[in-house]
Amino acid sequence: MSENFYNDNRNLKFHLNHPLMKKIIRMRERDFSDARQYDYAPTDFEDALDSYDKVLEVVGEICGSILAPKAEDIDHEGVKVVDHAVVYAQGTAETYQAMNTAGLFGMALPRKYNGLNFSMMPYVMSAEIVSRADGGFANIWGLQECAETILEFATDEVKAQFLPRVAAGESMAMDLTEPDAGSDLQAVQLKATLDEKGVWRLNGVKRFITNGDADISLVLARSEEGTKDGRGLSLFIYDRKDKAMKVRRVENKLGIKGSPTCELVFSNAPAVLVGDRKLGLIKYVMSLMNGARLGVGAQSVGIAEATYREALKYAHEREQFGKPIIQFPAVYAMLSDMSTKITAMRSLLYETVRAVDIYKIYNSIAEERKLEKEERDEQKYYSRKADLYTPLLKLISSEYCNQVAYDSIQIFGGTGFMKDFPVERHYRDARITTIYEGTSQLQVVAAIRGVGNGAFVNFIREYETQNIRPEMEPLRQQLMAMTAQYEEAVQHAHDLNCGESWDFLARRMVEMAGNIIIGYLLILDSERDNYYEDAARIFIRKAEAENAEKHCYIMHFDAEDLGIFKISE
Numbered sequence: 036m037s038e039n040f041y042n043d044n045r046n047l048k049f050h051l052n053h054p055l056m057k058k059i060i061r062m063r064e065r066d067f068s069d070a071r072q073y074d075y076a077p078t079d080f081e082d083a084l085d086s087y088d089k090v091l092e093v094v095g096e097i098c099g100s101i102l103a104p105k106a107e108d109i110d111h112e113g114v115k116v117v118d119h120a121v122v123y124a125q126g127t128a129e130t131y132q133a134m135n136t137a138g139l140f141g142m143a144l145p146r147k148y149n150g151l152n153f154s155m156m157p158y159v160m161s162a163e164i165v166s167r168a169d170g171g172f173a174n175i176w177g178l179q180e181c182a183e184t185i186l187e188f189a190t191d192e193v194k195a196q197f198l199p200r201v202a203a204g205e206s207m208a209m210d211l212t213e214p215d216a217g218s219d220l221q222a223v224q225l226k227a228t229l230d231e232k233g234v235w236r237l238n239g240v241k242r243f244i245t246n247g248d249a250d251i252s253l254v255l256a257r258s259e260e261g262t263k264d265g266r267g268l269s270l271f272i273y274d275r276k277d278k279a280m281k282v283r284r285v286e287n288k289l290g291i292k293g294s295p296t297c298e299l300v301f302s303n304a305p306a307v308l309v310g311d312r313k314l315g316l317i318k319y320v321m322s323l324m325n326g327a328r329l330g331v332g333a334q335s336v337g338i339a340e341a342t343y344r345e346a347l348k349y350a351h352e353r354e355q356f357g358k359p360i361i362q363f364p365a366v367y368a369m370l371s372d373m374s375t376k377i378t379a380m381r382s383l384l385y386e387t388v389r390a391v392d393i394y395k396i397y398n399s400i401a402e403e404r405k406l407e408k409e410e411r412d413e414q415k416y417y418s419r420k421a422d423l424y425t426p427l428l429k430l431i432s433s434e435y436c437n438q439v440a441y442d443s444i445q446i447f448g449g450t451g452f453m454k455d456f457p458v459e460r461h462y463r464d465a466r467i468t469t470i471y472e473g474t475s476q477l478q479v480v481a482a483i484r485g486v487g488n489g490a491f492v493n494f495i496r497e498y499e500t501q502n503i504r505p506e507m508e509p510l511r512q513q514l515m516a517m518t519a520q521y522e523e524a525v526q527h528a529h530d531l532n533c534g535e536s537w538d539f540l541a542r543r544m545v546e547m548a549g550n551i552i553i554g555y556l557l558i559l560d561s562e563r564d565n566y567y568e569d570a571a572r573i574f575i576r577k578a579e580a581e582n583a584e585k586h587c588y589i590m591h592f593d594a595e596d597l598g599i600f601k602i603s604e
Contacts, residue, residue, distance in 0.1 A: 040103070040164045041095025044340070046378070047160055049564060050385040051087060056156065059389065060084065062396045063154045073146050087157040093137050094161045098168035102130045106169040109293035110460050119281035121248035121295045127172060134204075140179055141202025144186065148198035155392045156385070159333045163384075166337025170464035171293035173337065174245050177330040181207040181253050184323045185272065187398065188310035196307075197251055197272060208249035209323060210241045210273070210299065217243070218477055220255065220316055221265040225301065227256035235271060235308055237301040240283075245471070247297025248282050250275050253323070254306060255315050270315035271306035279304035290463030325391055327472040328425040332384045335436035335468045336377065342461035343373045346443040349456070360446075369442050371573060376435040378570040382556040383431060383549075387424040394418040423490055426473070426481035431549050433468035434475060440465035476542075483541040486525055491548040492518070498555035507558050507568070510575050514554045517582050521547045524589040533594040540592060543585040550578035 041047055060083045061067075067083075069076035077083035105126030112124035123131070134140065142158045144150025158180075166173040182201040185194060201207060216222035225239030237256055241247070252273045259267035273280060279302055286296040310319060347370055350361035360366045397414035400406065406414060440462040444451035451458050469475045485491040495518055503511060524547065528540045557571035 038099035038103070039092065039095040040098040040167055041091045041160075043095075043099075044164075045566070046381055047091070047163070048088075049560075049566075050381065051084070051091070051156060051160065053385070053389065054563075055389050055393075056084065056154075059154050059156065059392050059396070062393070062400070063152065065400075069146055069152065076146060076152070086151075087153060090139065090142070090151070090153070091157055091160055091164070094134075094139060094164050097130065097133050097137065097139075098164050101133050102126070102165070102168040102172060105130065106172075106293075107457065107460065109169060109171065111292075113287075113292040114285050114295040116282050116285055119283075121282055121285065121297065123175075123295075124293050127175065127293045130169075130172060131175065131204075131206075134176065140204045141182070141198070143180075144182060144198055144202050148186075148194065149202040150198070155329070155388050155395070159329055159384070159388045162330055162333035163337040163340070163381075166334040167341040168337075169293060170334060170338045170341075170461070171291035173330070173334045174291060174294040175206065177334070178207045178209065178246050178249065180326040180330060181209050181251075181323065183326055183395075184253060184270075184319055185309065187322065187395075188270075188319055189272075193272065193307055193309070197274075200251065205250035206246060208244060208246045208252045209320075209327075210244050210247065210252050210254040211320065212243045213240060214242050218474065220320065221263075221268075223255050223257060223268055223316075225254070225256045227258040227269060227271060227306065228260075235306045237271065237273060237280075237304040237306050239301055241297075241299040241301070243286070243471075244297045244299055246295060247285075247299050248275070248295060252280075253309065254301075255320060256306075258308075258312050258315075265316040266313055268315040268317075269312045270309040270319045272309060273301070273304055273306050277305050288467075290460070290466055324473065325421055325425045328429040328478075329384075329388060329391060331468055331472050332380070332387065332425075332428040332432045335432035335465070336380045336384055338461055338465050338468070339373075339377050339380065339436045339439040342440045342443040342458050342465070343370075343377055345456060345458050345461070346370065346373065346446040349450075350446055366446060369446060372577070373439045373442055375570045375573045375577075376439055378567065379553045379557060379574050380432040380435050382560055383424070383428050383553055386556055387421065387428045390417045390420040390424055394421050419490060420494065423482060423485040423494075426478040427485075427545065427549050427552070429473065430475050430478035430482065430545065431553070436465045436468050479542045479545050482545045483537075486541070486544045486548060487529075487537075491552070492522065495548070495551050495555065498552070498559065501555075501559060501562075503558055503562055507561065507571070510554070510558055510571060513575055513579055514551055514558075517547075517551050517554070517579060520582060520586045521551060524586045527590055528592075531592070531594050533597075535597055536592065536594045539597060539600075540589055543589060547582045547585050550582055554578055 057080050060080055067078055070078045109124040109126040115122050141150035142153045146152045162177045165176045227235050227237055230236050254271045254273050255268055256271055257267050258269035281300050283298040283300050350366055351359055353360045394417035443458045444462055447458055525544055528537055554575045557574055560567040561571050
């Protein structure tokens with residue numbers, strides 16, 4: 036019997052049943068008003084949650100029975116270019132068709148565009164499940180999130196033109212980077228010009244484009260002649276049916292080999308403007324990145340889950356010195372640490388998803404009617420939280436994913452270095468997560484705002500005041516002490532009065548805040564289920580030691596110390 040990657044993971048069901056889901060679903064469904072118009076729309080919260088559960092079961096079944104068994108073949112076969120178009124590996128094409136036949140695309144799109152109108156929660160959970168089966172396919176599946184940008188910012192006419200196609204299973208991509216514009220998207224040079232008929236035309240090259248030969252692509256291009264910064268960039272939709280873009284090549288990558296990474300050439304390609312000119316980077320792509328960070332967060336959790344399960348199974352089966360290696364402290368300590376990291380990643384992931392869910396729903400409601408003051412306050416609160424938690428999530432989850440994959444290889448020993456087991460594939464797939472959709476270093480740049488303006492401390496104080504069981508009180512006291520330590524370190528970094536020192540110490544401060552936040556999330560999870568108590572204790576114990584080291588480093592740092600790190604020519 037094949038595995039179901041949803042039903043065999045109690046953690047997913049736990050987070051799907053978070054108390055805040057009642058609020059999210061009620062808001063998403065506008066108090067279930069769609070039930071009057073669509074016979075498949077839910078009539079109450081229980082009905083909606085049951086739909087989420089059933090759809091995730093289908094995703095779990097397809098991933099367990101079709102995608103995961105084909106993942107090794109997909110990795111070996113990869114992708115190829117035929118007549119300037121991408122051809123997927125057979126297993127990828129079969130899985131895509133199975134997902135489409137099951138009606139799983141357009142999960143988060145409104146019903147008026149033939150979507151299921153689900154919240155972000157089951158969609159991100161599906162991305163985690165897919166990633167566990169095959170990290171590469173997660174990119175193909177997850178890029179349908181680009182439709183959210185069309186939904187938020189395009190005209191009604193453009194929405195009606197493209198969104199039903201996404202719900203029908205057409206693929207999507209975001210064409211942002213170029214040979215000379217990677218992390219620095221302000222340097223994008225692909226040109227967008229209006230022709231005599233008022234049609235936008237795209238000319239230039241894009242590189243490192245995930246799923247670049249998609250049916251529908253969001254393309255960042257320079258629409259304002261003579262500009263050199265982000266204010267001259269606009270966002271466009273390119274329709275592959277126009278056949279004015281060619282795939283020059285696909286990259287031969289270390290990992291995620293089933294996902295095509297393309298170099299594209301646009302030759303007078305017709306395109307449709309999304310929203311207003313000049314806002315492509317400073318508004319639309321910035322919004323798009325929240326979804327992209329969630330996607331990599333889910334991918335990181337899924338890959339880590341897959342490689343941990345392989346390592347755990349092997350540790351039970353492999354015997355040395357007359358007993359299974361899982362009985363040796365050096366091994367079970369590693370496995371315990373891996374499991375705790377995954378639990379921590381997942382708690383941060385779904386806390387972030389709930390914040391993104393709520394602020395996006397409020398944005399949608401605001402288009403229908405004026406928000407009440409309390410609603411506006413909540414909208415701002417969750418928007419701020421999402422803006423800070425998405426880079427924090429991407430930073431921590433991708434780094435943890437790589438650590439878990441690394442340790443999985445170690446559990447296997449020399450065998451793990453061979454291609455006989457999937458862990459070497461997971462190890463290769465994991466490596467990209469700290470790089471694309473903004474490197475770990477760029478996530479620190481995005482998250483450090485929450486350190487400087489005190490926002491992270493404000494969120495921590497909210498967690499600190501939550502009611503918990505008496506037996507968890509010592510853990511809260513540890514976190515409170517860690518918070519005081521964090522504030523002292525931040526104050527010292529600030530008192531150095533040196534921007535370069537602040538930037539140099541930024542990662543340590545962001546990670547200190549992240550450790551405290553995750554510690555509280557695990558305590559709160561254990562309030563709903565004792566299963567999470569061990570993870571909370573293990574994580575906080577280790578986080579306390581890590582934060583003490585970072586605190587010591589920062590407190591003994593001086594601006595003059597920067598000189599010893601600079602490489603002389």
